[in-house]
Amino acid sequence: MKRLFFLFLLMPGILFAQKEEHYLAGAVPEVDGKVVFSKTIKAPSLSQEQLYEAMLSWAGDYYNGEKNRVVYQKPEEGAIACLGNEYIVFSSSALSLDRTTINYLMRIVCVDQRCDLEISGIRYEYNVSYQKQPEKYVAEEWITDKIALRNNKLLRVPGKFRKGTIDLIDKLFVDATNKINGLVSASASAAAPVTAPAATSQTAVVTPVVPVAPVVAATPLIAATTTAAAQAQ
Numbered sequence: 001m002k003r004l005f006f007l008f009l010l011m012p013g014i015l016f017a018q019k020e021e022h023y024l025a026g027a028v029p030e031v032d033g034k035v036v037f038s039k040t041i042k043a044p045s046l047s048q049e050q051l052y053e054a055m056l057s058w059a060g061d062y063y064n065g066e067k068n069r070v071v072y073q074k075p076e077e078g079a080i081a082c083l084g085n086e087y088i089v090f091s092s093s094a095l096s097l098d099r100t101t102i103n104y105l106m107r108i109v110c111v112d113q114r115c116d117l118e119i120s121g122i123r124y125e126y127n128v129s130y131q132k133q134p135e136k137y138v139a140e141e142w143i144t145d146k147i148a149l150r151n152n153k154l155l156r157v158p159g160k161f162r163k164g165t166i167d168l169i170d171k172l173f174v175d176a177t178n179k180i181n182g183l184v185s186a187s188a189s190a191a192a193p194v195t196a197p198a199a200t201s202q203t204a205v206v207t208p209v210v211p212v213a214p215v216v217a218a219t220p221l222i223a224a225t226t227t228a229a230a231q232a233q
Contacts, residue, residue, distance in 0.1 A: 023163050024152050025145050035139035037119040039173045041180050044113055045187055048078045051110035051180065056080055058179040059108065062172075067103075078110035084119075088164035100126040101134075102165065106172070117176055119169055124161060139165070 028035055043051055052075055063069050063082040072081035084106055090098040105121040122139035141147065143162040148155055154162065 020154070023154060023159075023166055025149065027166055028139070028143050028145065028148075028162060030140075030144060033140065034120060035122055035144065037169045037173075039117045039177075041115045041117070041177050042113065043115060043180050043184055046113060046180075046184060048110050048112050049075070050183065050187070051115050052078045052080070054179055054183045055108050055110055055115060055176065058176060059106075062175070063106075080108040080110075082106040082108075086168075088161075088168060090160050090164060100124045100161065100164070102168065108176075115176070115180060117173060119172070122165065137161070 029037060056070075056073060059070050059080055059082050063084065065085070067085035068083065070080065070082050072079065074080075082105070084102070084104040086102060087099045088102050090100070092098070101124065103121075103123045103125075104119050107118040107120075109116045122143075124137045124139075124142065125134040126137065127134045142158050143165055148158040148162040154160075
């Protein structure tokens with residue numbers, strides 16, 4: 001019983017450690033010195049055109065502002081590019097709001113049965129109370145393993161940028177994956193053969209009519225009527 005009690009006490013710490021592991025070494029990928037997040041979504045049976053239309057629809061819904069918008073689309077290449085401009089909120093209360101603006105480039109390339117997503121060019125503008133102009137950072141100088149980690153632990157300020165960025169990228173990739181998975185499921189349902197219900201043979205059963213001798217009611221008419229009404233109730 002004591003062991004079980006101590007296990008319950010340790011569970012929050014174990015779960016926290018597992019969550020923190022998601023943001024530690026290797027969580028921010030680099031390609032030729034540049035921070036580049038990428039994901040490939042497999043889409044069996046879907047054509048380039050189907051994937052392109054689905055991702056263009058998703059991008060048009062998400063990137064629909066003046067600074068947050070679709071900036072390039074080429075159907076014959078299955079290519080889409082979007083400029084991202086949104087907030088990452090670190091903490092929020094009635095008295096304070098700690099957040100940063102993040103800007104990035106989202107590239108989408110659709111081919112038969114596959115969609116490749118890539119996010120790069122990440123920049124931040126961070127307003128602080130003690131100066132008029134926002135502080136500006138780029139991902140390569142702010143959220144990499146070399147900058148944001150010490151002894152494989154997150155540093156306080158760059159660490160919160162790193163966590164917020166990874167959470168945003170995860171959300172974008174999950175949303176895009178759900179869009180394509182929904183199309184895959186719909187396509188599979190439409191292609192499934194319709195099986196006609198099996199024919200059932202029905203045999204008519206003829207019940208012979210047996211003559212029944214007439215029965216003369218021995219009760220008065222009023223009593224019979226009262227009985228029938230009671231049965232109906």
